[in-house]
Amino acid sequence: MSYYFAIVGTQDNPLFEHEFGTSKQGGDGVARFREEARHMNQFIVHSSLDIVDEVQWNGGQMYLKHIDRFHNNYIFCFITAGSVKFLLLHNPDTHTPPNASSRSSAATARTSAYGQSASTTYNPTAPAVEEAIKNFFVEVYDVWVKTIMNPFFKLDMKVTSPVFRGRVAAAARKHL
Amino acid sequence: MTSPPYGSPIKSPQLGAIESSIVFPKRKGGSPASSLSNLPYRRSNQSLSSLFASTSSLPGSGPSSGTATPTATVARDSVFSPGGTLRPRSPAGAPVVDSSGLRDVLIRSFAPHVAVLASADTDEVIRQKGFPGGFLQLIRPFGQQVQGKVTVRDSIGASKSFEDFGIRFTGLKDGLNPPKPPPQPRRSAEVGEKAVNGGAEPWVESFPAWARTGGDVAQIEELVDRHLSYAEMQYGGSMSDYLKHDGDAAGRAHTSGAPSPFYTLYFRRLLSALPMSPHETFSHPVACIIAISSRNPSPIEDLRRLYNATNTGDLRLPQWVNNEFLRYYVLVHDEDHDDISKSTALYEQMKRHFGLHCHLLRLRSLHVLPSDDDSVRLPTTEWISAMEELTEIHRRGNSETDADPTPCLFDSDVSALRTLVRELTMQSIIPSMERSLTAWNEQVLSRRRGLSGRFMSLSKRWTPFGSSSRNSSGPLAGLQASGGGTSGNYDSLQGFYRPESAEATMRKLADYAVMLRDFKLAASTYDLLRADFNGDKAWRYYAGANEMAAIATLLDAHLRSGAEKSTSTKSRLEAVDGWLETASYSYVTRCMAPFYGLRTLAVGGELLKMRGTSTGGDEAAKWGSKILEDRLVGPVGRPLFMERISASFGSKLGRGELRWGGRRRKAAFWAVLAVENWLKMDKVVQAGKMLESVSELYGLTDAGGVAVQEDEEKGGGAEKAKPRELKFAEMKDFIEELREAVVARKLAAHGYEGEESPEADETTLVEEVSEKLDARPHRMSLIGIAAPPPMAGMDVTPLSPLKVRDEEPNFRDDSFE
Numbered sequence: 001m002s003y004y005f006a007i008v009g010t011q012d013n014p015l016f017e018h019e020f021g022t023s024k025q026g027g028d029g030v031a032r033f034r035e036e037a038r039h040m041n042q043f044i045v046h047s048s049l050d051i052v053d054e055v056q057w058n059g060g061q062m063y064l065k066h067i068d069r070f071h072n073n074y075i076f077c078f079i080t081a082g083s084v085k086f087l088l089l090h091n092p093d094t095h096t097p098p099n100a101s102s103r104s105s106a107a108t109a110r111t112s113a114y115g116q117s118a119s120t121t122y123n124p125t126a127p128a129v130e131e132a133i134k135n136f137f138v139e140v141y142d143v144w145v146k147t148i149m150n151p152f153f154k155l156d157m158k159v160t161s162p163v164f165r166g167r168v169a170a171a172a173r174k175h176l
Numbered sequence: 177m178t179s180p181p182y183g184s185p186i187k188s189p190q191l192g193a194i195e196s197s198i199v200f201p202k203r204k205g206g207s208p209a210s211s212l213s214n215l216p217y218r219r220s221n222q223s224l225s226s227l228f229a230s231t232s233s234l235p236g237s238g239p240s241s242g243t244a245t246p247t248a249t250v251a252r253d254s255v256f257s258p259g260g261t262l263r264p265r266s267p268a269g270a271p272v273v274d275s276s277g278l279r280d281v282l283i284r285s286f287a288p289h290v291a292v293l294a295s296a297d298t299d300e301v302i303r304q305k306g307f308p309g310g311f312l313q314l315i316r317p318f319g320q321q322v323q324g325k326v327t328v329r330d331s332i333g334a335s336k337s338f339e340d341f342g343i344r345f346t347g348l349k350d351g352l353n354p355p356k357p358p359p360q361p362r363r364s365a366e367v368g369e370k371a372v373n374g375g376a377e378p379w380v381e382s383f384p385a386w387a388r389t390g391g392d393v394a395q396i397e398e399l400v401d402r403h404l405s406y407a408e409m410q411y412g413g414s415m416s417d418y419l420k421h422d423g424d425a426a427g428r429a430h431t432s433g434a435p436s437p438f439y440t441l442y443f444r445r446l447l448s449a450l451p452m453s454p455h456e457t458f459s460h461p462v463a464c465i466i467a468i469s470s471r472n473p474s475p476i477e478d479l480r481r482l483y484n485a486t487n488t489g490d491l492r493l494p495q496w497v498n499n500e501f502l503r504y505y506v507l508v509h510d511e512d513h514d515d516i517s518k519s520t521a522l523y524e525q526m527k528r529h530f531g532l533h534c535h536l537l538r539l540r541s542l543h544v545l546p547s548d549d550d551s552v553r554l555p556t557t558e559w560i561s562a563m564e565e566l567t568e569i570h571r572r573g574n575s576e577t578d579a580d581p582t583p584c585l586f587d588s589d590v591s592a593l594r595t596l597v598r599e600l601t602m603q604s605i606i607p608s609m610e611r612s613l614t615a616w617n618e619q620v621l622s623r624r625r626g627l628s629g630r631f632m633s634l635s636k637r638w639t640p641f642g643s644s645s646r647n648s649s650g651p652l653a654g655l656q657a658s659g660g661g662t663s664g665n666y667d668s669l670q671g672f673y674r675p676e677s678a679e680a681t682m683r684k685l686a687d688y689a690v691m692l693r694d695f696k697l698a699a700s701t702y703d704l705l706r707a708d709f710n711g712d713k714a715w716r717y718y719a720g721a722n723e724m725a726a727i728a729t730l731l732d733a734h735l736r737s738g739a740e741k742s743t744s745t746k747s748r749l750e751a752v753d754g755w756l757e758t759a760s761y762s763y764v765t766r767c768m769a770p771f772y773g774l775r776t777l778a779v780g781g782e783l784l785k786m787r788g789t790s791t792g793g794d795e796a797a798k799w800g801s802k803i804l805e806d807r808l809v810g811p812v813g814r815p816l817f818m819e820r821i822s823a824s825f826g827s828k829l830g831r832g833e834l835r836w837g838g839r840r841r842k843a844a845f846w847a848v849l850a851v852e853n854w855l856k857m858d859k860v861v862q863a864g865k866m867l868e869s870v871s872e873l874y875g876l877t878d879a880g881g882v883a884v885q886e887d888e889e890k891g892g893g894a895e896k897a898k899p900r901e902l903k904f905a906e907m908k909d910f911i912e913e914l915r916e917a918v919v920a921r922k923l924a925a926h927g928y929e930g931e932e933s934p935e936a937d938e939t940t941l942v943e944e945v946s947e948k949l950d951a952r953p954h955r956m957s958l959i960g961i962a963a964p965p966p967m968a969g970m971d972v973t974p975l976s977p978l979k980v981r982d983e984e985p986n987f988r989d990d991s992f993e
Contacts, residue, residue: 009903011903012841012903013903013904014903014904014905038906039906039907039909039910042904042905042906042907043845043848043904043907043910044845046841046845046904046907047841047842047844047845047846048841048842049841050825050838050839050840050841050842051842053836053838054836057836070801071801071805
């Protein structure tokens, strides 16, 4: 399982990006995106901003849960009070490329275990998945608020702080 | 993306570079891209180019190769082949939501099939006339549009008239043969050479009956690939032209949601020449023309013999085809050699023997030359299978002459044939179909639908007892049988229902209703059938019923105006999603019939897109991406369907100032994927076109291809205006890479010319560009080799945009104004 986490500003500009793998079930916390298709993550996340723009008005929640899917990449979103979006791309299957899911890959995915369930039966709306990602988002939000309280931080400025990155990584290790 | 300000626009540096560096001397027709050099039709052949033009269905495209290539602008309002004789079709009395016209392709594709069976002497007469394919070749193009209005009475007695009604003439057993690949590889030039050298026979040889059967995705792919390669060659000659006019053409095409001509071709071939199958009756003959000529020594006996052959002899269709179709007898009178009084007498005799379904066709048997007075070329046939078109392309590509090999016929022959088709349709086919519809409706459907029918279907489902009488004859007996055991009529061993059984009759009824465009009746019937087929575990039938239920429901909803939409339609529309899902699952997974699965999803997606409601675009895109995920299409179909998904998303514009609910970014994403796939296939022109719309969708350029400037509201106004760019570094790089790859391929196609060209200015420009491109190691691979190294730990700063920008300072400096 690989994750790509991006914080997107109000002008569709990335403020922070981070890739990591799962630390649960013996994962080593390293992302396993295919090298030649890594730019796809940005494209996928960027394209799902369309959905974010639409569903953010549907309810008062900041955690929008699972909003979009591209092949077997699942997008989760958390929207902050300042209209900065946290987007988490989740690729449950480590063996298949994120942009090419075929029947054969679906077949291998069926055998490869994702936790207790295979990735074909991976359910992005399952309470456990939603809860874990929510906890991750909330913790990142906590750190985020502290970062932007920095008086020198301007709107839509990139976050370069290594401390922030470290905190996000710690949250990822803890929850995902 | 915020609303882009349109301040003093400057040219995007990239575009500027392209335009200034491409000042190559134009070469006529030559300059083939390296990948095309192995294709056998490199010579620019007039007859071939006209073929390409006519089959990608462009009106008004002359034989000159310049105008023959499909461009987005021309193709927008062109769905129908010029055909020379076709009239503008009616939109079937409904407001056209989408200008794409794919709906009309769809409606017209479900046309009654008429088998043609000609005696040997008839074919001989026609062959002397210059039609090696015999009577079938002569009459085929005239069926695609019946002249004048055709009025059809629907199940509730209201009559509707259509101007674009057509029928399909096929050989009697055309749809039966599974499309086989030819014995030798098609691509090798020697094979084609041999076929041409053979002389007169190869026509028959190269047009065997199996070629007239469609239903093979691979063949469609190859055909579209041929057309694409041809378009590449055409554009290869005049690149600067292309850049000038296509920038906005592509943009306009994108916003109007019109499909590319290649997609239309793909779609049409997908629906052309459906193979005969037990589970659907569209390609089963509705009628059969039995033709004899006036040269026949024993006409009546021959007619009887042919008639019997279709019933019991070797021409009998398989037992799952209902054999009770109409027989229509045609007497071909040879005006040039035979006596009309004798023929008239014979015709009277025929009428006495065979009833009213007879026609006297007066043709001249002389061979017509194109230079003759009142000679007319045989119109092209629209609905041919992919294989047939491929064969034709191959044949023309190998022929030595530039002359159009399409045979000609006299003006009088044309009007005689038109009259035949019209009479056949109006006086025989439609009345007999209407009669069958009414009869089946009364005998089978209303019983099934009424109280007792419901009870029967209940008892059928829940009671294990009951007699399964197989020896039933006639629809009524079949119905009683269906009241019996669970698998009453379904022969699960051979996998079909007997044509007399109630289920098969209902399916035929619904198919007839679709052919006569009574979609409401069809939709409700398919819906009933779904349950029956599901109970019998007849998966192919089940998938077919689901597919057609969805299609008929959507078409029904299309053809109604807003006020007429009833609640029942609405509730059915909600079920469409599930039906499509079931149909594709049953076809692909249970029946291993990917062709039908592709047809279901492509047609369903198109129809949903045409609905134009708020969710239509999203749903269409969903089915489109399902096609890609299931790998139902090959390498040619992938980018075409990606383009289509992009267009589906693009058609959803969103509301208000902020374009709430729009799908611009998604559309752009899919367009990027399409560009990538086009490049993988070396289709530079298509890639370039899509790249234009990518820039436009991402808001980098406006509709005219001019770079949009950065929004400078928060920065100081004194700063130099920058062209707008994507904020995500890797996305920007990737698009940049694609752009460079497009330019590089175009240059590569012209490369040798550039070196030869004596002008110093141009050579330096060229060298500059190519050097720069060579310096980048990842130019050919396209895909993120340039991406930063993988992050091992978290303290590595990923994805720095500066890093990549540093690699190409040259590029920015010299081309920026």
